[in-house]
Amino acid sequence: MNPYLAGIGLGLVLLAAFVLVGRGLGASGAFNSVIVWAVNAVAPEHAKHNEFMAGYLGDGSSSPLKSWLLFEVIGVFAGAMFSGLLAGRAKVMTEKGSRVSVRARLAMAFGGGVLMAFGAALARGCTSGQALTGGALLNLGSWAFMMMVFAGAYAVAYFVRWQWR
Amino acid sequence: MAMMAPFLKYGMFGDETSLVLAFLIGIGFGFFLERAGFGSARKLVSQFYLNDLAVFKVMFTAIVTAMLGVTYLGWIGWLDLSLVYLVPTYLLPQVVGGLILGVGFVVGGYCPGTSVAATATGRVDGLVYVLGIFAGMLAFAELYPLLKGFYLSGAGVAMTIPGTFGLPYGVVVFAVVLMAVGGFYGAGLLEKKFAAPGE
16 A cells, blocks of 8 residues: 555544544553563462552452553454455565575564563553654654654664565 | 543543444554555565665654644644643653664564564564563563663653643644655655665
């Protein structure tokens, strides 16, 4: 799809979220809810005594899985799958350069995910919750965050290009 | 016109309904992410090698669309913008977090939302990226006692650009639109200059 058309579509979805529920889109918070739920299921005492996780657990009256962002992210999965199947783009594969081993590419993907999670947790949001949502609301921290995302990515792009050759 | 939005905040439906809406809104979000080609790490990282600036184009078109929407609906008195949730501003952790996240983006090839779209369309690297996010989130939570001081440094109230710099809202909106249009023009020029061989 033309990027400007896709952008308008995405913008209208974001606008619908603002109008309907008074909040924007997000993604990283949903991952947090799942982790907190899992830790709480395995080691409830440990979760309760960790200040960060306790914030997600609240008074314990409601499961951390009953989270707006988690329901939204499950929707993202369904919507993307629908679009991918419709366009014939859905297939099991690893995206990488032809001279790169699958193992090396997957190691990079895992490491990137770890860094991403750390950055998103520190910044209180990711590309969706901060850059997109906060950007549209002219949130100062979101704009500063967005500039730094591009700065960080451009700064190291040269050193990880080998994955795509 | 009478103020009526955000609907949830005006009590038109409850929290249970808002979860159903979350799922439906997510479907729209995922659909357009995949349509834009963002279920592919190669497409996403092309932004950082300047041969395909779709990430910038899609992101800024979406920001401008939603921004103009809320601004207009606010002006006609239909949407109470003060009831729309703003992430509180903690400038220093947000700047450092943004840098780390940017590195994670180009190293792994995805961001959290796009990694879900990639997993949904069968990308194994997308799935492994998702596992990396879970591992990173767990590590952050476990290290939180050490990181708390930095995490909470800075102001901690929601600050907008117009509010911080004492500028009229409309002026900032107009400036963002101008910047986006200029950026789209520049993006076209960069793409020509850095076109991948064979394209």
